[in-house]
Amino acid sequence: MRMHVYIEPVADVDLSSSRSRPGSGEAxxxxxxxxDLYRVLSEPARLRLxxxxxxxxxxxxxxxxxxxxxxxxxSRHATALRTAGLLSDxxxxxxxxxxxxxxxxxxxxxxxxxxxGKALCERDGSLGxxxxxxxxxxxAAHEFFAxxxxxxxxxxxxxxxxxxxxxxxxxxxxxxxxxxxxGEGRLLDVxxxxxxxxxxxxxxxxxxxxxxxxxxxxxxxxxxxxEGELDSRDLRRALGRGADAVLASRVLHHAPQPGKVxxxxxxxxxxxxxxxxxxYAHHDDExxxxxxxxxxxxxxxxxxxxxxxxxLEDVRVTKIPASLCGDGPDxxxxxxxxxxxxxxxxxxxxxxxxxxxxxxxxxxGHG
Numbered sequence: 001m002r003m004h005v006y007i008e009p010v011a012d013v014d015l016s017s018s019r020s021r022p023g024s025g026e027a028x029x030x031x032x033x034x035x036d037l038y039r040v041l042s043e044p045a046r047l048r049l050x051x052x053x054x055x056x057x058x059x060x061x062x063x064x065x066x067x068x069x070x071x072x073x074x075s076r077h078a079t080a081l082r083t084a085g086l087l088s089d090x091x092x093x094x095x096x097x098x099x100x101x102x103x104x105x106x107x108x109x110x111x112x113x114x115x116x117g118k119a120l121c122e123r124d125g126s127l128g129x130x131x132x133x134x135x136x137x138x139x140a141a142h143e144f145f146a147x148x149x150x151x152x153x154x155x156x157x158x159x160x161x162x163x164x165x166x167x168x169x170x171x172x173x174x175x176x177x178x179x180x181x182x183g184e185g186r187l188l189d190v191x192x193x194x195x196x197x198x199x200x201x202x203x204x205x206x207x208x209x210x211x212x213x214x215x216x217x218x219x220x221x222x223x224x225x226x227e228g229e230l231d232s233r234d235l236r237r238a239l240g241r242g243a244d245a246v247l248a249s250r251v252l253h254h255a256p257q258p259g260k261v262x263x264x265x266x267x268x269x270x271x272x273x274x275x276x277x278x279x280y281a282h283h284d285d286e287x288x289x290x291x292x293x294x295x296x297x298x299x300x301x302x303x304x305x306x307x308x309x310x311x312l313e314d315v316r317v318t319k320i321p322a323s324l325c326g327d328g329p330d331x332x333x334x335x336x337x338x339x340x341x342x343x344x345x346x347x348x349x350x351x352x353x354x355x356x357x358x359x360x361x362x363x364x365g366h367g
Contacts, residue, residue, distance in 0.1 A: 034109070040084040041113045044120060045069065046077045050110075051117030053087060054100040055130055061095070062133045066126045086110060161218070164193040173244040178268055180230060181251035185211030191247070192220040199238045201226045230264050242270030242342075249278040250330070253295040259306045266310035269342040275312060277303065281319070281334035291329065303338040312340035 041047060045067065052058060052066055064074045078098055081087040089098045104110050121127035157163070168174055177191045182200035184207060191198045192215075200223060202208050208227050215223045226234050246268050248261075255261040266275055280297035288296065300317040307315040320335035 037109055040080055046081055047113055047117035048120050049077050051114055051121050053098050054114050057097050057099040059095045059097050066129055161193040168194040176243045177245045178243040180248040180265055182211050183207045185214040187249050188223055192223050198223045201235050203229055243273055244270055245274045247276045252277055252279045253293050256294055259309055262306035263310040266312055272344040273342050275340050277338045281336045283333050307340045313343055315340040
């Protein structure tokens with residue numbers, strides 16, 4: 001069979017500045033000597049391989065299946081084509097995937113070779129079998145995910161931090177967050193992957209010791225732990241002009257004067273910052289007094305009143321579904337969240353010792 005691809009002159013193509021680098025896998029390194037390019041393309045098996053790799057990025061094993069050749073033979077042909085700059089490759093685990101670079105396909109000789117190779121592949125049916133090869137890839141994935149799960153799927157995923165980090169850029173302000181009353185630091189698992197800096201404060205040294213273990217185990221280099229009250233000078237220095245978000249999870253019901261605590265938390269927000277308070281809705285479980293609960297939750301109207309007294313805006317109180325409330329001793333209680341914002345026109349007032357009721361009791365006993 002005579003193939004015009006081997007003899008067509010291409011005087012208008014100047015590739016004298018392109019020198020191939022054997023084994024580099026880089027695109028566009030065609031031989032500077034035109035006869036060398038004709039030599040590389042002199043075998044029909046290489047034309048077929050080239051045409052298949054131009055249709056889809058394929059592994060050597062997949063090409064061997066399509067071509068009906070042994071893998072060593074396919075690897076030998078692929079190496080020759082790659083050395084000539086006609087194929088680029090990339091490693092995917094133990095597999096090597098190859099494709100035809102766009103730059104190489106622009107050459108007139110290569111384009112002619114691709115057309116001839118495609119005709120050969122259409123004739124032997126290998127071009128049409130590419131879809132079968134791709135479906136086989138998908139079938140392996142289907143089979144894997146169809147296997148019975150080894151464990152129940154009702155726990156928090158270990159890769160939660162990665163998901164949170166992926167969502168972080170969606171937040172308009174994520175420079176600094178404060179975890180007020182951090183306790184054992186459970187909330188840090190959520191805040192640290194999202195915010196550039198996190199300050200966590202608690203007055204209990206024992207609780208902070210456990211939080212410190214968590215921070216160390218997770219490798220949270222962006223977390224600062226402070227032992228002290230909400231009005232401590234160390235906390236104010238760490239926050240500077242205030243936090244973009246101040247969060248207090250299940251802290252308010254421990255406070256003797258919850259309204260004053262909300263005012264103090266609001267003062268720790270930067271102008272335009274957000275305050276998030278997670279706490280219980282009103283309930284009648286007196287046994288929670290044993291957990292040092294001063295209040296049996298709060299009505300939404302109470303939280304709104306506290307927020308208005310603290311000059312907060314855009315106040316919202318929302319119920320939290322019971323399925324999201326963990327498995328601790330308070331899982332049976334109704335949870336709610338209040339969100340509000342500090343006005344952009346508000347500055348960050350200085351806080352002197354003892355001006356506001358101190359209370360940073362962490363999540364003691366509340367898992």
